[in-house]
Amino acid sequence: MKELVEYILQFGHLNTQQIDLVLSKAKKSALRKDEYFSEAGKIPRQVGFVVEGVVRGCYYTNQGEEITRCFISENNLVVDYVNFETNTVSSDYLQACTDCTLLVFSKEHWEDLSRIIVAWDNIKNKMVQLCMYQKSRKGPVISQDATTRYLAFLETHPSLINRIPLTYIASYLGVTQQSLSRIRKNLR
The missing domain is CATH 2.60.120.10 (Jelly Rolls)
Known part of the structure; x- marks a missing residue:
């Protein structure tokens, strides 16, 4: 409380x-x-x-x-x-x-x-x-590429990435879960 x-x-x-x-x-x-x-x-x-x-x-x-x-x-x-x-x-x-x-x-x-x-x-x-x-607040600016949207998500929501299902993050970013997995793999 x-x-x-x-x-x-x-x-x-x-x-x-x-x-x-x-x-x-x-x-x-x-x-x-x-x-x-x-x-x-x-x-x-x-x-x-x-x-x-x-x-x-x-x-x-x-x-x-x-x-x-x-x-x-x-x-x-x-x-x-x-x-x-x-x-x-x-x-x-x-x-x-x-x-x-x-x-x-x-x-x-x-x-x-x-x-x-x-x-x-x-x-x-x-x-x-x-x-x-x-x-x-609307989701990320769809005119940005998916990688830019994901990086912006990481910056604004750093504590969420390991706490919530990737399917929800993908939905928020306006990409498929497969695309999000590919983006994450390319950034490692």
Whole structure:
């Protein structure tokens, strides 16, 4: 829970009583590899904070091709916030790439914090902006060659390369898994 407190305090000040209230609303939860935190076709009902593990945001094209949009690792919020906030059905999935430990807020508890803590909305808005920026970032620039995209991935996500399946990385980069294997082999 210490990680969550440090994360929140980056965005504003809360006193000890307010921090205790926030922590009392969070529930520790485990998400096994390949399980979904939220799914397309359903209304998102929770906000999570990744304590340990990696979650990916993905969707399927009309042709059934799976596209990985983003990776969310430790000390970040995980939520399909637009659909969460508007109570609308999501078109994206948030799926565990590894076994994950999360601190989870139900919609009711998340909204309670806004009603009780005066500074919460300002803090929440800053956290959500960062979360949405991370989620909405498009994958690598497809006009770059695949090797350049892979090297950029290594630079921006150095801790992920040995933690998540290569198929997800290939999807994120917009290449086949065979192409990614070839790129990796050529770089050794």
